[in-house]
Amino acid sequence: MxxxxxxxxxxxxxxxxxxxxxxxxxxxxxxxxxxxxxxxxxxxxxxxxxxxxxxxxxxxxxxxxxxxxxxxxxxxxxxxxxxxxxxxxxxxxxxxxxxxxxxxxxxxxxxxxxxxxxxxxxxxxxxxxxxxxxxxxxxxxxxxxxxxxxxxxxxxxxxxxxxxxxxxxxxxxxxxxxxxxxxxxxxxxxxxxxxxxxxxxxxxxxxxxxxxxxxQIYGPPLGMLLSIGLFVGLIAFAMSHRRKARFYQYALEIESGLFNTPILILDPRMRLIFTNSYGADFFNIAPGQKKVAVAKLSLQDKRVSDFLQMLGTCDPVQQKLEVISDETPQEGFRIFAEPFGSVEERRPYWLVLVQDLTPETELQRAKTWAATAQRIAHDLKNPLSSMLLSVQRLQSEYRKHDPVAAKRYDPFVSRIINRIESLRRTSRNFMKFLSLEKLNLQPTQLKDLIDCFLKSGLVEFPPDIHLVTKFADDLPMIHVDQEQMQTLLENLITNAIDAMPDGGTLTISVFLENDLHLSHQKGPGDYVVVEVMDTGKGIPESVRDHLFKPYATGSPKGTGLGLTIVKKIVEDHDGFIEVNSEVETGTTFCIYLPLQVL
The missing domain is CATH 2.40.128.630 (Lipocalin)
Structure with a gap:
């Protein structure tokens, strides 16, 4: 139908x-x-x-x-x-x-x-x-x-x-x-x-x-999961092997730099993964012994054993243990534990170093570092001298061929020359910092030295920094190492500029103080005082106590060596340095240099 x-x-x-x-x-x-x-x-x-x-x-x-x-x-x-x-x-x-x-x-x-x-x-x-x-x-x-x-x-x-x-x-x-x-x-x-x-x-x-x-039902997905697991496992193994190789390389580099220093590297589970021959002798570790928990190491001193086990639970910051012999107080050792590794890891790896405190070992270590410093200074000196000669030759050539353009080029080339001279001076001051070179004391008028330094362009002043100089008229000549004084000024002025990121006033004063009583001197004395004052953010109280210690810095760009070198220069001149600082108000460094240097 x-x-x-x-x-x-x-x-x-x-x-x-x-x-x-x-x-x-x-x-x-x-x-x-x-x-x-x-x-x-x-x-x-x-x-x-x-x-x-x-x-x-x-x-x-x-x-x-x-x-x-x-x-x-x-x-x-x-x-x-x-x-x-x-x-x-x-x-x-x-x-x-x-x-x-x-x-x-x-x-x-x-x-x-x-x-x-x-x-x-x-x-x-x-x-x-x-x-x-x-x-x-x-x-x-x-x-x-x-x-x-x-x-x-x-x-x-x-x-x-x-x-x-x-x-x-x-x-x-x-x-x-x-x-x-x-x-x-x-x-x-x-x-x-x-x-x-x-x-x-x-x-x-x-x-x-x-x-x-x-x-048949679950085989294909299980096979896929096993394949993915195998792939992830291979990647993890490769990354672990690469990381372990990197750690070993790191340890070898440390060992080559620290010479006779006992070294351990512990993984996050507090197991031994590397030691050098000195570390094996110090910690009584059998040859070829690896992946051993620190709790199973046969250590003679219980304080050392407790210290190593404590690393598994403490905060990932540098830890230190000092052990002094009860029988011979001048003998002992200091253990440093430094965390390192990826920031994503919950527990870090630990680099453990042992520093022998006996006088003979300290002397040997000083000689070793002296040799290293000499090698570094020598390696820096030759290329810096070559660079300086090349720039000076370039300056001579363009002045001869184009005197008009030379007026435009000279400020830039002079800045390069000044920076090279600063590097050469730094290497020499490093030698002096280690007391490997004697001071080159010369009669000097400090206000002329400071004025010449400020005009040299070694330190660049931002436009929002106002510079004020106050020099007394009755300043006598004093004996100083002029290169080291320039290094001192460069460090103090650079720190003051860094402390004023939003601008401010930097004041450099030089004046005479007679019959001044200082805490480290037995009697009164006459001093030429160099004062560097800024209106910056000030130094936090947590930093002030170890301000002059190596690697102590409150700046993310700082190395922590500038003020250590400053203090060493002042002490080599038999002087004294003090600092006054208030947060959000400013900081003043006062350098006291005696009129007669022994």
């Missing part, structure tokens, strides 16, 4: 006819409208003792419409209808233990639904895709209820009453009825024969327990 007109008849007047066993007409019902097809099922859906007819009607109009109807099996009277969004198939099934039956409806490119006899939707799920058709098989799972089989292109699915997939299998392997086997991705030990539709007919196949179920 497709709505066409042919041979004088029209499908507009189609009938639904119910025939008896002998072909007699039991009842008929006129169907209005044009239909492209009707699919029918008969069953007692509501379990009331009367049969109902289910009809799936396809309207032939454009666009086509689809609906499911329920009619009385005797009178063909319409009982209820259910509109659908597309072409659909349906099956009648007993999916629960209630007497009423359910209707399984699959809509093409639409949902899969289960309706009750009142056409109420009990379950609804989106189509699983690539579905060819559904079928209802009569209890092959052994629970007394019908089961839903969904046939797709290359797979079949067994669904439960909630339309969830209970098991899944391939249908391509079915080749012989009753004797075909397939691998079931499910524990199928309790299942009997299973009907499988191969595209032409339904076949019964036996089930075979899949002993490789877990491997």
């Amino acid at each position: 497709n709505g066409n007109v042919a041979n004088g008849t029209s499908d507009e007047n189609g009938y639904l006819i119910l025939l008896g066993p002998d072909g007699e007409v039991l009842s008929q019902e006129k169907l209005t409208g044009a239909f492209g097809g009707i699919n029918a099922r008969v069953a007692d859906l509501d379990h009331d003792g009367h049969q109902e007819i289910l009809l799936m009607l396809t309207n032939a109009l454009e666009p086509p419409r689809f609906r499911l109807e329920m009619r009385d099996a005797k009178s063909l009277k319409l009982l209820r209808s259910f509109a659908l969004t597309g072409a659909a198939g349906f099956e009648i099934a007993q999916l629960n233990h209630e007497p009423e039956m359910e209707i399984v409806v699959d809509v093409t490119n639409g949902p899969l639904m289960i309706l009750n006899a009142k056409f109420e939707v009990l379950q609804r799920k989106q189509n699983y895709g690539l579905m060819n058709r559904i079928d209802v098989v009569r209890d092959f799972t052994g629970d007394g209820l019908d089961d839903i089989v969904l046939y797709a292109n290359d797979r079949d699915y067994l669904l439960d009453a909630q339309l969830n997939i209970k098991l899944e299998f391939e249908n391509k392997v079915v080749v012989k009825p009753l004797h075909s086997k397939f691998q079931l991705y499910h524990d199928g030990s309790a299942l009997p024969l299973v009907p499988v539709f191969d595209g032409q007919q339904t076949k019964l196949v036996t089930l075979e327990r899949n002993r490789y179920y877990w491997l």
